[in-house]
Amino acid sequence: MPQYCAGFQDPSGGSAAPCIFAKDGKGGRAYIKRKRDGNCCAFCCVQALEHALNSRFGTRHIVRRLIGWQKQGSPTYKAAFVMSSLVVLPEARQIRLRYKAGERSRFLQTTSWLHKRKVRLRRLLSGRPPPQITKLSEESEQFLRACKYYGRADHPSTDCAWVKLLHKDVAAVSHHRQQLRRLGNRSRHHRRAWWKLRRTIRKCLLPYAQGPPYLIPVAWAMEEAILSDA
Numbered sequence: 024m025p026q027y028c029a030g031f032q033d034p035s036g037g038s039a040a041p042c043i044f045a046k047d048g049k050g051g052r053a054y055i056k057r058k059r060d061g062n063c064c065a066f067c068c069v070q071a072l073e074h075a076l077n078s079r080f081g082t083r084h085i086v087r088r089l090i091g092w093q094k095q096g097s098p099t100y101k102a103a104f105v106m107s108s109l110v111v112l113p114e115a116r117q118i119r120l121r122y123k124a125g126e127r128s129r130f131l132q133t134t135s136w137l138h139k140r141k142v143r144l145r146r147l148l149s150g151r152p153p154p155q156i157t158k159l160s161e162e163s164e165q166f167l168r169a170c171k172y173y174g175r176a177d178h179p180s181t182d183c184a185w186v187k188l189l190h191k192d193v194a195a196v197s198h199h200r201q202q203l204r205r206l207g208n209r210s211r212h213h214r215r216a217w218w219k220l221r222r223t224i225r226k227c228l229l230p231y232a233q234g235p236p237y238l239i240p241v242a243w244a245m246e247e248a249i250l251s252d253a
C-alpha cells in the first residue's frame with residue numbers, strides 16, 4: 024500500500040505542515056517505503072533525519088534527493104535548507120551537504136576571498152585555530168615589494184643596491200613561502216626551493232648580521248626566519 028509522508032512536524036511542537044519533498048521535485052508529498060522511522064520522510068522529521076545521517080546508506084539517500092532537485096532546478100532544493108529538518112543541522116554539515124549535492128560557489132575562483140582564505144575556512148570548520156601568519160614590519164614589507172616589482176614599468180624604480188642584488192631570490196623565496204602556507208607545508212617542490220633560496224640569501228646576508236641596528240634586508244630576513252638573532 025503506498026504510503027505518503029504525514030508532513031513537517033515542527034520540532035517546537037507547532038502544527039504539521041504538508042510535506043513538499045516528493046522525489047520528482049514538484050512539491051508533492053514524499054513517498055516512504057518503510058514505516059521504520061514513523062510516517063514521515065527524513066526531511067519532515069528530525070528523528071528520521073538523525074537516523075538517516077547515522078548510516079552511510081541513509082546519508083547517500085538524502086544526498087541523492089538533493090542532487091536530483093538541484094539538477095532539475097526545483098524549488099524543493101532551496102526549501103530543503105530553509106524549511107525542512109535540515110535546518111537543525113550545524114552550519115558546517117549543511118555546507119557539506121550542499122557541496123555534495125553539487126552546489127558550488129557563485130563567486131569567481133580568482134577574486135573570491137572564499138578561494139583565498141580556503142585554508143583558514145577549512146581549519147575553522149574543522150574546529151582548529153586558523154594558521155598563524157606573521158606580519159612583516161613596514162620596512163620589510165617595502166623591501167619585499169621593491170624586490171617583487173623590481174624592473175617593472177608600472178612600479179617606481181629603486182636605487183637600493185640590496186634590491187638590485189637580491190630581488191630575484193627574495194621574490195622567489197616569498198613565492199615559495201606563500202605556496203607552502205597555501206598547501207599546508209605539503210609540497211616537496213616548494214619546500215625544497217624554499218630551503219635552497221634560504222641558504223643562498225643567508226650566505227649573502229650573514230656577514231652583515233652584526234647589530235642591532237640591522238640593515239633593512241637583514242631585518243627582513245630575520246622576520247622571515249631566514250636569519251636568526253644569534
Ligand SMILES: [Zn+2]
Binds near residue numbers: 030066
Ligand atoms: Zn515529508
